[in-house]
Amino acid sequence: MSGPSVTEEPKSARADALFALAMMAVALLTMWGVRNQPRAPYDPVGAAAVPFWTAVAVLALASVLLVRVLLKHSTRGAAMSLFTMSEAVDDSYAVVPRFSVYAVVLSLFYVALIPLAGFAAASVLFMLVFGAALCDRTPRSLAIVAVVALLGGVGLDYGFRALLIDLP
Amino acid sequence: MKRRDFVAGTLAASLAVPALAQAYPDKPVRIVVPNPPGGSADYIARFFQTPLQRVLGQPLAVSNVVGGGTSIGNRQVRDAAPDGHTVLAIHQALLTAATLKVMDFGPEAFAQVAQVATEYVTVVVNSKAPYQTLPAFLAAAKAGDLKAGVQIGAINHFLFLSLGDATGTKFRYVNTGGGGPTRTALAGGHVDCAFLTVNEAKPLVDSGDLKIVAIFAPQRLASWPNLATAREQGTDLLLNLNYWWWMPKATPRARVDRFADALRIAMNDPEVVQKYAEFNMSAVFLKGAELEAEIARQYEAMKKLAERNNVTAT
Amino acid sequence: MDLVQGFLHLVTGGPLLLLLVGTFLGIVVGALPGLTGGALLALSLPFTYRMSSVDGVILMTSMYVGGISGGLITATLMRIPGEPSAVVTTLDGFPMARGGRPGRALGLGISASLIGGALSWVALVTLAPAMARLALVFGPFENFALVLMALVLIAALSQGSVVKGLLSGLFGMLVSYPGIDETSGQMRLTFGFEEMVGGFSYLAVILGAFAISQVLADAMHARQKFERLDPSVKGIFLSPKDYLGQAFNIVRSSVIGVWIGILPGVGASISSIVAYSVAKNMSKTPEKFGTGFEDGIVAAETANNANTGGALIPMITLGIPGSPAASILLAGLLMHNVQPGPTLFTNSPEVVSALMATHLASHIVMFAMMVAGCMMIARLMYVQRAYVLPIIIVLCVIGALAENGRMFDVWTMIGFGVVGFLLELAAVPLGPFVIGLILAPLAETQLRAGLMGSNGSLMPLVERPVALLFLLVSVLMFVWPLWRDFLRRRQTPLPA
Numbered sequence: 001m002s003g004p005s006v007t008e009e010p011k012s013a014r015a016d017a018l019f020a021l022a023m024m025a026v027a028l029l030t031m032w033g034v035r036n037q038p039r040a041p042y043d044p045v046g047a048a049a050v051p052f053w054t055a056v057a058v059l060a061l062a063s064v065l066l067v068r069v070l071l072k073h074s075t076r077g078a079a080m081s082l083f084t085m086s087e088a089v090d091d092s093y094a095v096v097p098r099f100s101v102y103a104v105v106l107s108l109f110y111v112a113l114i115p116l117a118g119f120a121a122a123s124v125l126f127m128l129v130f131g132a133a134l135c136d137r138t139p140r141s142l143a144i145v146a147v148v149a150l151l152g153g154v155g156l157d158y159g160f161r162a163l164l165i166d167l168p
Numbered sequence: 169m170k171r172r173d174f175v176a177g178t179l180a181a182s183l184a185v186p187a188l189a190q191a192y193p194d195k196p197v198r199i200v201v202p203n204p205p206g207g208s209a210d211y212i213a214r215f216f217q218t219p220l221q222r223v224l225g226q227p228l229a230v231s232n233v234v235g236g237g238t239s240i241g242n243r244q245v246r247d248a249a250p251d252g253h254t255v256l257a258i259h260q261a262l263l264t265a266a267t268l269k270v271m272d273f274g275p276e277a278f279a280q281v282a283q284v285a286t287e288y289v290t291v292v293v294n295s296k297a298p299y300q301t302l303p304a305f306l307a308a309a310k311a312g313d314l315k316a317g318v319q320i321g322a323i324n325h326f327l328f329l330s331l332g333d334a335t336g337t338k339f340r341y342v343n344t345g346g347g348g349p350t351r352t353a354l355a356g357g358h359v360d361c362a363f364l365t366v367n368e369a370k371p372l373v374d375s376g377d378l379k380i381v382a383i384f385a386p387q388r389l390a391s392w393p394n395l396a397t398a399r400e401q402g403t404d405l406l407l408n409l410n411y412w413w414w415m416p417k418a419t420p421r422a423r424v425d426r427f428a429d430a431l432r433i434a435m436n437d438p439e440v441v442q443k444y445a446e447f448n449m450s451a452v453f454l455k456g457a458e459l460e461a462e463i464a465r466q467y468e469a470m471k472k473l474a475e476r477n478n479v480t481a482t
Numbered sequence: 483m484d485l486v487q488g489f490l491h492l493v494t495g496g497p498l499l500l501l502l503v504g505t506f507l508g509i510v511v512g513a514l515p516g517l518t519g520g521a522l523l524a525l526s527l528p529f530t531y532r533m534s535s536v537d538g539v540i541l542m543t544s545m546y547v548g549g550i551s552g553g554l555i556t557a558t559l560m561r562i563p564g565e566p567s568a569v570v571t572t573l574d575g576f577p578m579a580r581g582g583r584p585g586r587a588l589g590l591g592i593s594a595s596l597i598g599g600a601l602s603w604v605a606l607v608t609l610a611p612a613m614a615r616l617a618l619v620f621g622p623f624e625n626f627a628l629v630l631m632a633l634v635l636i637a638a639l640s641q642g643s644v645v646k647g648l649l650s651g652l653f654g655m656l657v658s659y660p661g662i663d664e665t666s667g668q669m670r671l672t673f674g675f676e677e678m679v680g681g682f683s684y685l686a687v688i689l690g691a692f693a694i695s696q697v698l699a700d701a702m703h704a705r706q707k708f709e710r711l712d713p714s715v716k717g718i719f720l721s722p723k724d725y726l727g728q729a730f731n732i733v734r735s736s737v738i739g740v741w742i743g744i745l746p747g748v749g750a751s752i753s754s755i756v757a758y759s760v761a762k763n764m765s766k767t768p769e770k771f772g773t774g775f776e777d778g779i780v781a782a783e784t785a786n787n788a789n790t791g792g793a794l795i796p797m798i799t800l801g802i803p804g805s806p807a808a809s810i811l812l813a814g815l816l817m818h819n820v821q822p823g824p825t826l827f828t829n830s831p832e833v834v835s836a837l838m839a840t841h842l843a844s845h846i847v848m849f850a851m852m853v854a855g856c857m858m859i860a861r862l863m864y865v866q867r868a869y870v871l872p873i874i875i876v877l878c879v880i881g882a883l884a885e886n887g888r889m890f891d892v893w894t895m896i897g898f899g900v901v902g903f904l905l906e907l908a909a910v911p912l913g914p915f916v917i918g919l920i921l922a923p924l925a926e927t928q929l930r931a932g933l934m935g936s937n938g939s940l941m942p943l944v945e946r947p948v949a950l951l952f953l954l955v956s957v958l959m960f961v962w963p964l965w966r967d968f969l970r971r972r973q974t975p976l977p978a
Contacts, residue, residue, distance in 0.1 A: 015908035016646070023649050030656050033671040040666035041478040042320055042341045043930060044938030047663040047670050050926040051656065058652045065645050093705045103701040104900055107694070107875055111892050114879070123879075127872040134704040135868035148869050152876065160880050206535060206819030232531070233886045234817070235680030237662045240886065243676075268667045270679070315935055321667035342622075342934045343665045343927060348821030348829065355825055358621040358935070371828045 017069045020062040027055035027062070099134055106130045124153030192252055192423045193226045199255050201232045202241025202262075207346070208365060211447065212285060212411045213257040219437035223430040237322070238262060239271035246277050250416040252423035255281070259409045260323050263467050267474050268321045275463050281413040282428040283454040283462070284435055285444065288385035288408045289327060290395075292369045293361050294354055295379040302382040302401035305361070309337040317344035317359035321479055324350065327363040327407050329473045334405045354378060365409065366392065366448040384408070389448055410452075412463070428455040485607070488835030492843050497540050501840060504541045505847045508548020513556045513564040513859050515700075517874070519549015520916075521693040523810040525877060527685050527817070528884035535818035536836045542811050543794075543837055544844035547599065549807070550750055550790055551848045554591040554783055555856050556863065559584060567750035567786040570758045574771065574778030581774050586717035590776055591783040592852045593720050594732065598784035599845035601736040602743065602791025607838055609744075611827060614799040618824040622932030623942045625800070627952035628746065629925040632802055634956040636747030636914045644963045647914045650905065654918025655925075657682055657898075664923060665930045677890040684813055686882045686895040687919060691912055692810070693878050694899025697871050699906055704867045718853055728780045731761055739785035743792020747917050749805035750789040757785030791841060798822050798834060801924065806913040809920045 030051050037048035110126035117125070131145035199217070203209040213230045221228050233241035238261045248254035256262075256278070266274030291305065299305040308314060316339035318325040324347070328339055342359050344350040347368040353359045355377040366389065372378040382398040384407035389395055398405055413431060415424055432453050434440055444451055454462060473479075491497055504526075511522040522545050530538030553565030558575035571591060578587040620628070637647030660671035661681020672678035725732075735757040742753040761781035762771045771778045793804030794811075801822040803809035815822055820833050827834055852859075882895040902912055936942050944950050 012909065019646070019649070019905070019908045019910055023653060026653065026656055030659065030671065033660075033673060037668065037670060040320065040668060042934060043343070043666050044933045045930060047666045047668045050929065051659040051671065054652055054655050054659075054922075058649065058656065061645055061649050061652065065643075065649065068645070093703075093707055095702050096705060097702050099701040099704050100698050100903070103698045103871070103875075104903070107698075107896050107899070110875070111879070111889075111896050114892070115889060119879075119883075123876045127876060130872040130875070131868050133868075134701060134871065135866055136705075141866060141868065144866075144869060148873065152873050156876060156880060160884070204817055204819040205531070210819070231887075235661070235683070235886070237667060239662070240680040244886070270662055270667055270669060320665055340934070343931045345664070345927065346819075348819065348825075349823065351829070352618075352821065352823045352825040353621075353931075356618045356621060372825060375828045377825075377828075 013069050013072070016065055020065040020069070023058050023062045027058040030055040102133050103130065106133070120153055120157035123157065124149050127152055192426055193224055195253060196227045196229055197224065197253050197255060199228055199230045199257055200241045200245050201230060201257050202234065202238035203232065203258070204234050205232050208287065208367070208409065208447075209258050209261070209411070211443075215440050215443040216257075216284070216431065216434055219434035219440050220430055222437070223433050224427075237265050237268070237270045239265050242271060243273075245414065246273060246416060248416050250279075250418035250420075252415060252419050252427060254416065255427065256414040257411070258414070259411050260326075260466065260470075262412075262414070263463075263470050264321060264323055264326060266467070267470050268479070275414075275467055277417055278414040279417055279419045279424050280459050280463055281415055281424055281455065282431045283410050283412050283452060283459055284431050285411040285449045286408045286452040287365055287367075287411070287447070287449045288383055288406070289363050289365055290369055290383045291331070291361060291381045291398075292351070292354060292364045292373075292378050293381055294357055295376055296357070297360065297379070300379055300381065302396070302398055302403055305381045306335050306337055306403070309339060309361075313338070313340040314360040315340050315342050315358075317342055317350040317353050317362040319343060319345050319350075322346070323409065324363045325479070326470060326473060329477050329479070330407060331405065333473065333476070335403060351378065363407070366395075391445065391448055410462075410466075411449075412459075425455075484831070485835050485838055488832075488839030489843065491536070491836065492540065492839050497537060497836075500537055500541045501544050501844055501847060504544030505548040505844045506851060508545040508550075508844075509552035509555075509848060509851060510548075510859055510862065511545075511564075512549040512552025512568075514862070514870075515556060515562045515564055515703075515706075517693070517696055517700075518565050518807075519546060519552075520807045520810060521696055522549055523807060523814075524685075524688045524692040525874075525881055527688070527810065527814055528881040530814050531817055531885065535815070535820050535830070536832055538814055538818060539833055539836045540840045542814050543840040544847070546807055546811060547787075547790055547841065547844040548848055550786055551592075551595045551599075551845075551852065552859070553786075554595065555588065555852070555860055558587045558591055558779075559860050560863065565750075567754055567789070568782075569751060570754045570782040571779060573758070573782075574773070574775050577772070577774030578776075578779070579774075583717060583774075585715040587774070587779060588715065588852075588856055589718035589720055590724075590779045592718070592849060592856070593725070594728075594735075594780040594783035595787040595852075596845055596849040597725075597732055598736050598739055599787035599790060599848075600842060601733070601784075602740045602788040603838070603842045603845070604791075605740045605788075606791040606794055606841060610795050610799055610834075610838075613795060614824045614827050617799045620800065620824070620948065621942075621946070622928040622935065623946055623949045624952070625802075625928040626925050626932060627943060627949040627956070628800065628802055629921045629928070631952045631956045631959075632746030632921060633914065633918060634959045635745055636749075636806070636917050637911075638959045638963060639748050639752050644960065646908075646910050648960070650910050650912065651914035651918035654915040654920075655922035657687060657915075658684075658919050658922040659926075664927050677888070682894050682898075683882070683885060683891045684919065685817075685885050686891040687898045688810060688813065688916060689878050689881055690895040690898030690900075691902035691915060693874065694895060695902030695906060695912070697874050697878075698899060698903040700867060701871060704871070706867070715857055718856075728777070731777055731780050732784050734764075735761065735781045735784035736788040739788025740792035742785075743789040743804045744795050746796055746800075746802045746804055747806070747809075747913075749793070749807065749913060750786040753789040753792075754782040754786040757781045787845070794837065794841065798826055798837065799824060803917070803920070806916050809917055813920055 034048035034051050039046045113122040127149035135141040135145055199213045201210045201213045217228050233244050245254055245256035265271050299308040316328050318341050320343050344353040350362045351372055354362050355372055382401055383395050384398045435451050511517045512519050530541055553568030554571050556562045556564040557568035557571040558579050561572045561576040563569045563572055575587045633651045637651050638644050660678050663670045738757045739753040742748055758781045761777055762768050793808040797803045797808045797812050803812045820830050879892055882891045
């Protein structure tokens with residue numbers, strides 16, 4: 001593993017390339033999706049035209065981005081923006097990327113659980129697990145997480161049902 | 169507590185309706201409006217919200233389930249539990265959506281509850297236009313292609329098709345959308361004419377931007393007596409929006425009738441009467457076989473109109 | 483339009499409560515680092531849906547104002563900009579607070595916010611009606627060109643690369659296409675799924691991209707701790723002499739803020755950056771900027787609040803939002819069938835007067851709340867994120883369900899939350915995405931309505947002067963940064 005000054009550039013270049021490829025995929029999907037759109041009687045261009053040409057623009061711009069990555073032109077910082085600001089970096093604590101992964105995975109499980117277990121139960125469980133994963137694991141924090149999860153889950157469920165919002 | 173509610177409910181019910189539906193409704197009733205808040209379909213549901221609550225003895229919640237040219241809300245009610253606690257409030261937009269096949273079902277997929285109101289529509293032009301009477305307007309339409317602001321396939325489009333069929337005129341359709349954006353395009357001179365309800369047209373008529381050519385009603389409005397009808401200008405045509413209520417197909421007949429009768433009682437509520445007057449709507453009540461015949465007639469006519477004028481989707 | 487009535491309505495029970503709650507929540511969320519005012523607006527959308535359009539406007543406008551203002555608290559005290567628009571405030575606010583004058587630094591920022599906001603309100607009230615009359619001549623082609631310009635402007639002025647900004651905007655447009663095509667009534671891009679007939683719910687996409695994505699990103703900062711602050715706010719009230727000394731700076735920064743606000747799509751952060759740079763360039767003592775200099779705080783905080791009044795002008799007169807946050811406000815109006823545009827003033831005067839009255843009133847409420855409670859709000863930073871983030875996700879889920887009660891919308895929201903998070907990791911700005919999402923349907927229906935009127939000819943785009951002007955500006959804004967970059971490359975060979 002090399003130091004941050006060396007990895008920073010390739011990393012952002014890789015992210016840019018992935019972004020460009022993902023956008024191309026979405027554009028191609030759109031073009032494929034509108035391929036059989038019929039012409040409408042009152043409409044000179046039809047329902048397919050605007051999505052199709054938007055997708056063409058996406059393909060063109062994504063290619064520009066890819067070419068720039070391949071030519072190793074920087075796409076970050078002062079090179080291309082009219083305004084750039086350096087953001088203050090606070091390094092007094094550890095950034096834990098793992099937590100964001102937890103957040104993504106737990107959210108997906110939570111949504112999948114709602115139709116199975118009902119809104120209140122799923123919410124309490126989600127808040128318990130997510131809160132416990134993020135907090136500093138002292139007994140006091142865990143206790144607060146538990147209280148917040150129970151009160152929050154049940155309270156929100158009750159409160160919004162009272163507002164006649166249909167919760168599963 | 170429970171018992172007292174029950175007694176009060178029975179009392180209210182026994183005043184007007186047969187006793188067999190007295191257990192219904194036994195929980196809050198949800199009214200689904202498949203249009204956004206602020207449109208005329210939404211107004212109707214909200215006019216009835218409190219008066220109906222007084223009649224039925226249960227709270228009513230109006231929820232706007234928007235999207236898909238009303239098909240999302242329509243589908244949600246079609247698929248709801250058929251216990252009379254989910255009701256749909258929508259006008260002919262349900263028929264246009266079915267005609268255009270944006271949903272794979274039509275009025276036959278519902279229990280048809282009642283019609284509570286009719287709202288006659290008007291043809292509106294820019295106040296600077298040279299044609300300010302219906303004969304002059306129709307002559308101009310025959311002479312050159314007038315641009316009509318409509319939402320393709322929606323009720324304001326079908327109104328023009330009906331007018332064209334009755335008078336032998338053709339228009340160039342420009343998709344300006346619903347009532348709000350269409351009247352803006354009309355005021356800016358980007359289209360030449362549009363169908364609007366009196367309520368939609370009024371603010372811009374008052375401000376001097378727009379002019380109503382004719383109202384397609386049987387007689388003049390009491391609230392706006394100098395508004396000439398189409399009939400007295402030589403075109404005998406009535407065009408209107410009909411406000412209908414629907415329930416899931418399998419809802420027991422007794423419950424459908426109970427709700428329909430509650431609507432009829434609520435129509436005489438001073439609150440509703442006053443709102444009708446304010447919005448220039450006419451109280452027209454239909455239910456049962458009469459209503460079903462009327463809806464079927466309009467649906468058939470609309471399908472024929474769509475076929476003749478090549479308004480198709482997918 | 484009766485403004486007096488708007489103000490009178492605001493002091494009745496319910497609306498007053500909405501004003502106070504909205505401004506307060508705005509300030510708190512604005513001050514919190516992970517969440518922006520935009521996320522709060524997105525979260526409030528489903529709930530305003532159940533209110534009248536006037537009440538919804540009152541709540542959302544006060545959240546908008548509060549959110550822009552709250553960012554200065556944490557920016558000044560902790561060098562953590564709670565809002566992107568407060569980034570510049572950190573440059574001088576934090577050194578001054580560190581230097582033992584936190585009260586003075588906050589006082590300058592809060593007062594500048596109030597005055598900047600109030601001046602932009604004057605612009606809003608005087609310019610909007612005139613602009614509405616003017617905008618009536620905008621036909622489909624002008625509106626289409628204007629939307630195009632908004633997209634290019636926000637991409638060109640966002641942080642980072644123009645190409646990525648534009649791609650983000652176009653991606654937002656692609657996301658808006660599935661569902662029933664508004665012009666023909668045909669189904670499009672549903673890929674055979676019944677749920678897709680209505681397309682992706684805007685609300686769910688916005689909630690995901692603005693709120694969920696931020697929670698996901700914020701989770702990795704769960705360990706962040708803040709040092710305890712000196713709770714003294716001595717000097718938070720400014721003297722008349724202070725105001726006089728800053729008068730020119732305040733007026734200049736307000737004008738910059740309002741003008742940049744009016745430009746479609748460009749948000750408050752650009753306003754404060756430009757105002758700060760201009761103040762520095764015109765100063766006799768530019769070297770003092772960045773060391774805790776009063777002029778710097780005042781310029782930044784005046785301009786970002788002045789942006790709000792400016793951004794609302796095109797939103798209500800053209801239906802084109804002046805900033806990403808204003809685009810969420812616009813979505814709120816559209817959901818109520820309130821059609822912003824030149825005729826809004828005649829058709830829904832009550833909405834216009836509520837919006838204008840709230841804009842000023844919430845600035846005053848904001849001033850009172852911040853002066854009285856900024857230290858208490860700062861103390862909220864000590865609350866562990868582990869307690870807050872789960873609740874926000876649950877609230878978002880309720881928000882997505884509140885609209886139509888469909889699980890599909892919840893999945894949409896989580897999906898776009900993950901997408902938004904990944905985009906942020908790849909340094910792709912999300913502002914253009916939201917602008918593209920909201921404006922694409924407008925651009926498409928306007929273009930196609932124009933073509934229906936012109937029998938399929940695109941010529942009006944270049945024949946009508948206003949449309950041509952917007953097109954030229956768009957092209958220029960896209961080409962200029964690329965060209966400048968190209969020139970720079972020619973001059974300095976790459977360090978290969």
